[in-house]
Amino acid sequence: MNNNDELKTNMNTEILDIRNYYPISKLETTKTVINKPKFPVIDAHNHLGITFGGNWIHKPLEDLITVMDQAGIVSMVDLDGFEGESVFEEHLKKIKEKAPDRFRIYTGPDYSKWEEEKDNFGEYAAKKLQQQIRQGAQGLKIWKNLGAHVRDHRGARVRLCDPRLDPLWHMAAEYHLPVTIHFADPVAFYDPLDEKNERWEELHAHPEWHFPSPPFPSFQQLYDDFLSLLQRNPDTLFIGAHVGCYAENLSVVEKTLREFPNYYIDISERIAELGRQPYTAREFMIKNADRIVFGLDRPANISEYRCYYRFLESKDEYFDYSEEEIYRQGRWKIYGIFLPDDVLEKIYRKNAEKILVPN
Numbered sequence: 226m227n228n229n230d231e232l233k234t235n236m237n238t239e240i241l242d243i244r245n246y247y248p249i250s251k252l253e254t255t256k257t258v259i260n261k262p263k264f265p266v267i268d269a270h271n272h273l274g275i276t277f278g279g280n281w282i283h284k285p286l287e288d289l290i291t292v293m294d295q296a297g298i299v300s301m302v303d304l305d306g307f308e309g310e311s312v313f314e315e316h317l318k319k320i321k322e323k324a325p326d327r328f329r330i331y332t333g334p335d336y337s338k339w340e341e342e343k344d345n346f347g348e349y350a351a352k353k354l355q356q357q358i359r360q361g362a363q364g365l366k367i368w369k370n371l372g373a374h375v376r377d378h379r380g381a382r383v384r385l386c387d388p389r390l391d392p393l394w395h396m397a398a399e400y401h402l403p404v405t406i407h408f409a410d411p412v413a414f415y416d417p418l419d420e421k422n423e424r425w426e427e428l429h430a431h432p433e434w435h436f437p438s439p440p441f442p443s444f445q446q447l448y449d450d451f452l453s454l455l456q457r458n459p460d461t462l463f464i465g466a467h468v469g470c471y472a473e474n475l476s477v478v479e480k481t482l483r484e485f486p487n488y489y490i491d492i493s494e495r496i497a498e499l500g501r502q503p504y505t506a507r508e509f510m511i512k513n514a515d516r517i518v519f520g521l522d523r524p525a526n527i528s529e530y531r532c533y534y535r536f537l538e539s540k541d542e543y544f545d546y547s548e549e550e551i552y553r554q555g556r557w558k559i560y561g562i563f564l565p566d567d568v569l570e571k572i573y574r575k576n577a578e579k580i581l582v583p584n
């Protein structure tokens with residue numbers, strides 16, 4: 226019997242399904258509890274609707290404001306007005322009208338009208354936007370269905386940089402309305418769903434998030450189309466959601482920020498990505514401190530906000546990026562990036578104050 230054989234016989238030979246494997250770290254390191262952020266925060270990416278936002282629209286607004294007060298959130302962008310005209314109006318009525326200083330409601334184009342409006346869809350969408358700005362819209366939300374699913378009246382997929390949409394971007398620019406755009410998902414969502422995919426568990430939980438190419442455009446094609454959108458519309462201010470949809474490659478995001486002064490990013494739903502590359506992320510955020518805004522993109526919840534604060538402010542090591550679903554986005558832990566105060570204040574609030582429509 227050699228040493229290996231001896232080891233094997235001593236081991237429990239039961240096979241463990243990796244989906245049931247949740248090891249508890251035995252590291253004894255600092256655990257910083259941050260109840261309140263160092264500076265007041267504007268959450269520039271959140272949802273208060275049914276699909277994405279924990280259904281706050283149907284709960285007492287005072288409860289949401291209590292959560293915001295406890296988490297140090299001075300105001301919040303509610304993107305969910307983009308889900309349709311009646312939803313937009315409901316959010317204006319139930320949220321904006323009741324607490325105008327605490328919320329901004331965004332809207333979005335109704336692509337189902339493409340059938341009717343044909344090649345004039347852009348002009349139609351621009352006019353609609355103008356009307357909704359007069360009603361109280363303070364931003365435009367563009368979602369990943371544009372580029373992946375939206376089709377024109379001929380049945381052709383509409384690309385992000387489609388010139389027929391230019392009137393819409395011009396209208397946003399005319400009213401200094403920011404456009405928050407989520408044009409692509411994590412890179413692994415475009416890869417084959419096999420044992421090498423780092424988002425295997427997440428994609429099995431949400432098969433509708435898998436965009437294999439073909440039939441869908443590749444991640445690179447979406448990113449290139451986004452670059453031409455920025456190029457074509459230098460007067461429109463775009464906020465790239467989720468670290469510009471490319472948190473896996475901060476050098477490309479930085480290059481894009483350098484090239485396009487009309488471009489900002491939010492950090493929503495991406496501390497898992499940023500926190501697993503803490504040295505690069507810290508440098509990136511310090512270098513680009515004037516172009517980054519805070520966002521959660523999770524149903525408003527104190528413990529989720531505190532995870533973000535811990536990531537941004539502390540020097541803690543190897544901790545969970547969410548207190549809710551462990552490994553929601555991948556099997557790894559994160560590290561705090563202890564940003565300097567001036568950087569923190571810009572990301573938490575000052576940049577958003579500069580680019581959002583004033584309340």
Ligand SMILES: [Zn+2]
Pocket residue numbers: 270271272277304522
């Ligand atoms: Zn979102």
